Amino acid sequence: HHPCHSVDFCVFGWMGSDIISTVEFNHTGELLATGDKGGRVVIFQREQESKNQPHRRGEYNVYSTFQSHEPEFDYLKSLEIEEKINKIRWLPQQNAAYFLLSTNDKTVKLWKVSERDKRPEGYNLKDEDGRLRDPSMITMLRVPVLRPMDLMVEATPRRVFANAHTYHINSISVNSDYETYMSADDLRINLWNFEITNQSFNIVDIKPANMEELTEVITAAEFHPHHCNTFVYSSSKGTIRLCDMRASALCDRHSKFFEEPEDPSNRSFFSEIISSISDVKFSHSGRYIMTRDYLTVKVWDLNMENRPIETYQVHDYLRSKLCSLYENDCIFDKFECVWNGSDSVIMTGSYNNFFRMFDRNTKRDVTLEASRENSKPRAILKPRKVCVGGKRRKDEISVDSLDFSKKILHTAWHPSENIIAVAATNNLYIFQDKVN
Ligand SMILES: *[C@@H]1O[C@H](CO)[C@@H](O)[C@H](O)[C@H]1NC(C)=O
Numbered sequence: 168h169h170p171c172h173s174v175d176f177c178v179f180g181w182m183g184s185d186i187i188s189t190v191e192f193n194h195t196g197e198l199l200a201t202g203d204k205g206g207r208v209v210i211f212q213r214e215q216e217s218k219n220q221p222h223r224r225g226e227y228n229v230y231s232t233f234q235s236h237e238p239e240f241d242y243l244k245s246l247e248i249e250e251k252i253n254k255i256r257w258l259p260q261q262n263a264a265y266f267l268l269s270t271n272d273k274t275v276k277l278w279k280v281s282e283r284d285k286r287p288e289g290y291n292l293k294d295e296d297g298r299l300r301d302p303s304m305i306t307m308l309r310v311p312v313l314r315p316m317d318l319m320v321e322a323t324p325r326r327v328f329a330n331a332h333t334y335h336i337n338s339i340s341v342n343s344d345y346e347t348y349m350s351a352d353d354l355r356i357n358l359w360n361f362e363i364t365n366q367s368f369n370i371v372d373i374k375p376a377n378m379e380e381l382t383e384v385i386t387a388a389e390f391h392p393h394h395c396n397t398f399v400y401s402s403s404k405g406t407i408r409l410c411d412m413r414a415s416a417l418c419d420r421h422s423k424f425f426e427e428p429e430d431p432s433n434r435s436f437f438s439e440i441i442s443s444i445s446d447v448k449f450s451h452s453g454r455y456i457m458t459r460d461y462l463t464v465k466v467w468d469l470n471m472e473n474r475p476i477e478t479y480q481v482h483d484y485l486r487s488k489l490c491s492l493y494e495n496d497c498i499f500d501k502f503e504c505v506w507n508g509s510d511s512v513i514m515t516g517s518y519n520n521f522f523r524m525f526d527r528n529t530k531r532d533v534t535l536e537a538s539r540e541n542s543k544p545r546a547i548l549k550p551r552k553v554c555v556g557g558k559r560r561k562d563e564i565s566v567d568s569l570d571f572s573k574k575i576l577h578t579a580w581h582p583s584e585n586i587i588a589v590a591a592t593n594n595l596y597i598f599q600d601k602v603n
C-alpha cells in the first residue's frame with residue numbers, strides 16, 4: 168500500500184511566461200487563479216465532466232488572463248513598486264460574476280470577472296460600431312435585441328484600495344462576514360470594508376516609536392474561517408497571536424499567544440532565522456492553526472498555547488546546510504502550507520521541485536516532485552527520497568545534488584477533492600487523484 172493515496176496523482180502541466188507568485192482555488196474548486204511576478208492573473212476553469220471523455224475529468228483550461236498590477240514608482244521615497252502579485256483571495260460567488268482580491272506590495276484591487284455571450288444590436292441613436300447616427304436620418308424607432316456571440320470573459324477592476332501601507336503587504340484575508348477583509352504588512356494590519364476605498368481601520372500596529380528597537384515583524388495573517396471577530400497573525404520570532412476584535416478596536420493586546428519554548432540543544436546562529444513563520448493557515452474546521460517555518464510545519468490547537476500538537480519535519484537534512492543556505496539567501500525563502508479539504512493531510516514545498524505531504528492520522532509522509540520529465544499526462548508520480556550521507560540507493564537523490572534554485576513556495580488544495588496545484592517557478596502543475 169502507498170504511504171498516501173497522493174502517489175496516484177496524475178499530472179497536468181502549464182507553462183506561464185513569468186514566475187508564479189501565488190495560487191488559489193475558489194471556494195468550490197472549479198476555478199483556480201494564479202498571480203505572477205509580472206503582475207498578471209491567470210484564471211483556469213475546470214472542464215465539465217463528459218461521458219465520452221471520462222479521462223478528461225476535471226482538466227483545467229485557461230479561462231481568463233488579465234494584467235492586475237503595473238510597475239509603479241514612489242517618488243517620495245524614490246522606490247520602485249513591483250507589480251508582482253503577492254496574494255489572491257476569492258470572494259464567494261453572489262451573482263453571475265466572480266470577484267477576487269489581488270495585491271502587490273502596496274495596493275489591493277478587487278476584480279470582477281464576468282462572462283458575456285450576447286451582444287445588443289439595433290440601437291436607435293448609434294450604429295453597430297458605436298458611431299452616433301445622424302438624427303435627421305432616424306425616421307423610426309427600433310427595439311434593440313440581444314444576439315448571441317462567442318463567449319467573452321472580461322475582467323474589470325471594481326475597487327482599488329491604495330495608500331494604506333507603508334511596508335510590504337504580505338497577506339490579505341476575506342472575513343467570514345464577506346463585508347470586510349484585512350491586509351497585513353510587516354508592521355501593521357488594516358481592516359477594510361469592500362465598499363470603501365478611501366478609508367481603512369488599523370487593527371494591529373507593532374511599529375515601535377523608535378525603529379531601532381524593532382525586533383519582530385508580522386509575516387502572515389488570516390481571519391478565522393467562521394468567527395468574524397477572530398484572526399491570527401504570525402511573526403518573524405516564530406510566535407502566533409490570536410486577536411479578538413470585540414475586545415478593543417486596536418488589537419495590540421492579543422487574546423492568545425502561541426509559542427514553543429526553544430530546545431536549547433538546537434540553539435545556533437540560525438535559530439532565530441529558521442524559526443520565522445512564513446505562513447499561517449486556519450484549518451477548515453477552525454479548530455487548529457498550521458504554521459510553516461524554514462524546516463518544519465506545526466499544527467497548533469487553539470486551546471493549547473505552549474506547544475504545537477504536531478510537528479512535521481519538511482527537510483530536516485538541511486539542518487547541516489544552513490550556512491550555505493544563508494550565504495545564498497535561501498534561508499529567507501517563504502514557503503507556504505495548505506490543508507486538504509478534510510484537514511487530514513498537510514502539504515508544503517521544499518527544494519529541487521519537491522513537495523511534501525503529511526497524513527495527520529496515519530503519520531505517514533511522502534515527497535513528490537513536480538517536473539517536466541514526469542509530467543506526461545496521466546503519468547503517476549513516484550515518491551522521491553533524499554539520502555543523507557552514507558550509501559545512496561538507486562532512485563535516491565543525495566542532499567548535495569539538490570537544486571536550490573528550484574523551489575516550491577506556493578501550492579493549493581482543492582476544497583473538496585484530491586486535486587492539488589503546485590507552482591514551480593513559471594510552471595503550474597495540477598495533480599489529481601488517479602481516475603480508475
Ligand atoms: C467557483 O467557481 C465556479 C465557476 O466555475 C462557480 O460555479 C462557483 O459558484 C464558484 N464557487 C464559489 C463558492 O464562489
Ligand SMILES: *[C@@H]1O[C@H](CO)[C@@H](O)[C@H](O)[C@H]1NC(C)=O
Binds near residue numbers: 365366
Ligand atoms: C470617503 O469618501 C466618501 C464618499 O466620497 C466621503 O463621504 C468620506 O468623507 C470619505 N472619507 C474620508 C476619510 O476621506
Ligand SMILES: *[C@@H]1O[C@H](CO)[C@@H](O)[C@H](O)[C@H]1NC(C)=O
Binds near residue numbers: 429430433483486
Ligand atoms: C532539534 O533538532 C532535532 C533534529 O536535529 C529535531 O528532530 C527536533 O525537532 C529539534 N527540536 C526542536 C524543538 O526544534
Ligand SMILES: *[C@@H]1O[C@H](CO)[C@@H](O)[C@H](O)[C@H]1NC(C)=O
Binds near residue numbers: 582583585
Ligand atoms: C483530503 O480531503 C478530502 C476532502 O475532505 C478527502 O476526500 C481526501 O481523502 C483527503 N485527502 C487525502 C489524501 O487524505
